[in-house]
Amino acid sequence: MGLRFEVRRPAYPLSWPRLHRAGVWARRLQRVSGLVLVAFAVWHVFQVVGAAQDRARLAAMVSTLYHPAFIGLVLAALGFHTLNGLRTVLLDLGLLGSQRQVGAILAAALGTVLLVAAALGWRLR
């Protein structure tokens, strides 16, 4: 019986690794985006309660909500938190292999950029 050798793709290239610690940065962005969303939710609740008694505050809140920078910030946080959260759920369930995680993180980032670009395109048209 002959020996069988397993041929694997070179797992450890001599070249310098790209996108090193992508998962660490994804985790950090997940936390930051989560904090942004919590801050937005708290702000929004206080604004709505205040606007119920004061129409001027309602107008100010709507003005802030439609500001392009505000739309960009909230949707960037919402988009990345959702897509990256979905990635981690798929990872936990074993439905997305750990070897594909860097691609999945990039896809989450790209999806966020597209979401923000589409929203800003709609707002500034």
Next chain:
Amino acid sequence: MTATERAVRIARTASDGRRYFQTFRVPCGPRTTVLDALLYIHRQLDRTLAFRYACRQAMCGTCGVRVNGVERLACYTLLGAVPGRVVTVEPLRHLPVIRDLVVDFGPFFLAWAAVKPAFTPADQSRAEPAQIPPADPDRQAIDRHRECISCGLCYSACDVVGSRPSFPGPAALNHALCLVLDRRDGAGPDRLRAVDGPDGCWACRGLLACSDVCPKGLAPSGAIEKLKRLIAFGRRWDGVAV
């Protein structure tokens, strides 16, 4: 400095234990590795430089260091490929530094003890070693996680190890999964209980840094996720008999 030289900045240890950096100029050819640079410094410039190496071909895992903040095997990292003006070489994180680039692997191997790393035959009465054919799905599931060379790069790269020293680390948990998936081993349930808990596999935050730096292309983060699924959902979830 000539075009074929590179500045190599190395973490050193003074006799009083103080840490400092020392920069050397090292000739850099197209195939010069970081280990070659360390050997050049040791032989030509400073005989007191302390570092470890053995096989020079990414097999033994002895020469693990941090190169510009990235855990690498010095023997398998081209000096010319390292970005930046200066190549900074530091010892691995989360392990006590003995001197210069030499660290004490004691905590790393003590962490293995927490996952019951010894093979425990399920059938003690067998005269011959039990075999799992290479084509067997159980064997193929193990194949994705074996070949760890215990280099400690993943242990150093893992931020959870730094913040929670009782966490066994990616290599130990990867080894635990190999044994859990091995149907010849009789200690699978005990081992799963050993890695269950807030200081076990559940401490992993899925940062993937361990998989980034593994010189054998293993995915310890995937192994840890699989351990979590085996604990949470049982043996049928991944189609693997435990």
